[in-house]
Amino acid sequence: MATQAERLTDIGPPDFRQFLHPLIKKNYGQWRYHEILAPGVLCHVAESGDRLYTVRAGWPRLVGLASVRLMADLAEKYSSGYLRFTSRNNVEFLLADPQNIEPLKQELAAAGFPVGGTQNSISNIVHTQGWVHCHSSATDASGIVKAVMDRLCDQFTEQKLPGKLRIALACCLNMCGAVHCSDIAILGIHRRAPRVQHDTLRKLCEIPNVISSCPTGAIRSATVDGQPSVEVIEEQCMFCANCYTVCPSMPLNDPENDGLSIWVGGKVSNARSAPRFSKLAIPFIPNNPPRWPEVVEAVANIVDVYARNARKFERVGDWIERIGWPRFFELTGIPFTRYHIDDFRYAGQTYARSTHIRY
């Protein structure tokens, strides 16, 4: 190993140019158009006439050395050692020779990595850490993603949906995965107010910080056993867990009351309609590891109903906007409840303020 006498800091990430395929270096900024040759296979054509082929495969976001080294092996065998990853945790091999597409696809399939995720498919689910590595998670992330993608795998390897469908999962409201603009979002939620641990709170937390962390003013100072602490006005708590983030003595995690909510109709792209937030479809589904069948069914049902009813190019949100929310709840069979009506900051923006009603 090289001598490491010199301690380097603040060097920043390596320059990406050293990792670019020669065809990309040559045609950088000079691409003319692209075609999708098959699900998961792209061909980009440059002004020079050069063609670059991309093979896209899904893999778990959580991977071990063996799989990373396998991808390196495959890249050396088929794509001159060049590969990249997408913003949705897919791996992409960059090929100069189209002869390599099929053997690469076969090796990926044999190793258990499906090829797809392009155009009107369900691409890989972006997600958070869950019980694998997070203290505030209301659920696991990787396990639900695995179970949902097992069910929807064919939608990854085919392009048969009316439009793109993007699913994301965040294991609590902190939303490290920023799921709030997804066609379908799976969001872990808490439903119990924090249980104040008075004995540790005085040692670990600054009381004014804890009080000011609450967006609804539900936390106030209190004297407990003659010592300064805080109390929670439970009716005012909406279980955001921001107090827990600033103070470990305010845990909300609760095996029986934590679970999942499902949100629909968000998008990020500006294509056709403007980007928008996902809206609540199902307020609560209990945690049911290891395979969360109720969550899987709920997501699969929404995908099925969308696939059968949406028009070409419509994203989930575009489709719902056309048919209206009452019809969405009717078609999916999801019960509409008081929890679907917003009561936070900008609540009025989602109230129906016209007589435009479909009967």
Add this chain to the structure above:
Amino acid sequence: MPDDNKKTPLLDELEKGPWPSFVKEIKSAAESEPMAADLLGQLELSYQEKISHWKHGGIVGVMGYGGGVIGRYSDVPEKFPNVAHFHTMRVNMPSGWFYTSEVLRKICDIWERHGSGLFNFHGSTGDIILLGTRTDQLEPTFQELTHLGFDLGGSGSVMRSPSACVGQARCEWACYDTMDLCNEITHTYQDELHRPPFPYKFKFKFSGCPNDCVASIARADLSIIGTWKDDIQQDNAAIAEYAAAGVDIQKDVCDHCPTKCMEWDGKKLKIQNRECVRCMHCINVLPKALRPGKEKGAVVLIGAKAPILQGALLSSVLIPFVPADELLETLKELVSRIWDFWGEYGNNRERVGELIQRVGMATFLDAIGLDPVPEMISAPRDNPYIFFKKEDAEAAGDGNGAAAQR
């Protein structure tokens, strides 16, 4: 007891099915690494009990940095001693997530020597996540990484690792060089990335076109989204080829145009470019025939965030168009003004978007020295509660508020 710890009947269920299994990944790592074995055991316990077994936070890091490492400790260390400390290192990815097999192998070798052998490729913000190691391994891992040319990414109240779409490396729609700009910004603000100077996190995301493949408008405090000013480049012969090949130009293209700015008479597509909002639909459907114009640049938008604390926000327009070759200098000047104001007036854990909600966009524009333009709004205000400035009212003898039109 060790045997009990190794049995994972619940997680074993997640080895089944067609989608690649993270449980197989952890098990494979566990063959040679006790940390991975205990991670599996603790995760099985979480699956049994339906609750996380990680303790709240913990301040650890490498010398001289205030971020880049997420401290994590097990709350059942007696059962799973090898994950008693299980800290995550965020490693700043190269722009566009491009790698060679050679450099991936070297990263693997480093992590095999010092950590669990588990990764996220990649974390939500885009970093390579080295998932789990002990405190005493942080500094040696960091040293080896920097000698390979990699540095840590951001965590806490810092500039988080900026991310970029594939851009001009492999996309004909990229209206500026997203990867280069991302790389430049990341290198310019290394101090802000490694040593928390802000009220809360600050994210840059660089998308080359309005399709926004890095979700910039939903997730970045400063969203830089490529667009163009002049006419869509149009190849009429290629449009005719699409039509001949069966694409219904009227139904699949014109009817979906949000401003109905295009007409198809069966032979020629006529686009009223003045009405076009650059949504990308027609270009997405006809990539061989239509392309963004030649006068390229980006829209700069500000303030997106997830719900914590006052509710989720999408970014809103701050500068409607910056030419591609002026982006770097414009952004540097802009963020110095934004960070000054936010640093002075932002509350603890208040993202810049929430600060703007609190003080008002007009006040924010005054503070950073930008003039208001109508592209910033979807509509003018519909309430009459206008905070007229005293000096404007006094100067407005002509009734028009002349001073307000500065």
